[in-house]
Amino acid sequence: MATRLERITKQRQQKLERIRALGVNPYPASYHRSHTAQQAIALVQQQEASGQKEASDVSLAGRVRANRAMGKISFVDIHDSSGKIQLYFNRESLDQTSLKLFKEIDIGDIIGARGWLFRTKTGEPTLEVADFTLLAKSLQPLPEKWHGLSNIDKRFRQRYLDLISNNEIKEIFQIRSQVIASVRHFLNQRGFIEVETPVLQPAAGGALAQPFTTHHHTLDQDFYLRIALELHLKRLIIGGLDKVYELGRTFRNEGISTKHNPEFTMLESYEAYADYRDVMKMLEEMVAKVCQQVLGTHRVKFGDEIINFKPPWPQLSLKEVIKKHSGIDFMQFPDADALRAEMLKLDIEVDPQKDRGRLVDELIATFVEPNLIQPTILVDYPVEMSPLAKTKADDNRLVERFEAFAGGLEIANAFTELNDPVEQRERFLKQQKQRHPKGEPVETIDQDFLLALEHGMPPSGGLGVGIDRLVMLFTNQHSIREVILFPQLKEKD
């Protein structure tokens, strides 16, 4: 028994055969259009404004999205990336072959059309078609014209259908593109150079997250996909590239959620002879400028809130903000057990495996993060949470680090980089011990990075920004999957 889909595709294949029988190639190599839909609409207005009598000769191309046939005439909507425009086909002005070809045109086909622009009596800018060309025959039906495609699963698995039938999706990715371009422009203007460092690494450093593993056959060696950009960019600072950044994909083999995708886009920048206070200023300025450039305002709608990115952003000490939202002053509990006991009093689940740094992190995530809607900077992080950051001169329990939050999302993490190679080695060893108290095998410490550090790294300020989350804020999307074209999904079947 044939399904509807089989009937439809069969019908379309028959059309394809009839088209070929007419001597028409249903998949020609190229077609040169003179205008986009948007440009054509502007041209109609121009013609009218200048009182031009002779309509210009125009050729357009796009996907057929609607066909309203009325006897001897048809109104066909085509869409290109600039928008929609209506075509007017009159049976009497088409030759025999074109007439037969027109009968085989379906919604979903790509066509090119040449003719003259005018406005219908209802005011719709329209191309009166003198001749047209089939550019690609479609063999599959499109989703419904009114409701579009709303099945979330299908939207992501067949993102092209989502882009075709849901107009607002394109806008998200236009903004994403502009955000990235604007970030590049900002950093380039400030004298940063963009670099590319290895995705395949023998040791996955710069963050504490589960990496993906892979294998190189010729070298017969296992590699990790990078979980951060940090350690290679610092090697470049050591090498004398005083201002570097990389905008690239990083990979973390951990949970998937509305805030986490296994691969995500991160910006990291490092600047020699700067500290975290300099970086803070730069971040505020960068986010505000990018926002202004892309959206034309500092005020962004996010859910029920209006987020104002205009600097300076309020700064709070981690100690105070955690105390305010949870009642716990973590500085009063210098070891993990005492802090854990205090947290258990609040009736929240606490993983007994977690060290003190991770417990503080949990306090931030549970009590603080969801409340930070307006852009906010937190400072004075404990050293246990920050193995790559320099301690504060007046308190070696804290580091020169800040994190920035907005819309309940962590958007940036930055610190004055630890450049003492001996201390860095000790911090790595301590961290390794804490994480694996039973001495289980772990990925090796990046010895090559420590060697580099021993050659002397200038005091530097480093920054990491989650680009996907920034795009979420700028596009009012609350799931990271909505701002990634092809988010990770489990394979079906």
Place this chain on the structure above:
RNA sequence: GGGCCGUUAGCUCAGUUGGCAGAGCACCUGACUUUUAAUCAGGGUGUCGCAGGUUCGAGACCUGCACGGCCUACCA
């Protein structure tokens, strides 16, 4: 990993107390020379996510599985 919800035509969705599988769009045929989700007349269309079970009878009830969503957990 845990909890809740969902999966019915190509798409968007109904489906009552367990009793013939439905609508709109799309598609096909016909009418219509300025339509805008065009309109009007007619037509065909199903592995009800998958596998079991209960029952005279299951789209519906039960069990398991798959995929997805939300919450939660994990997450520098």
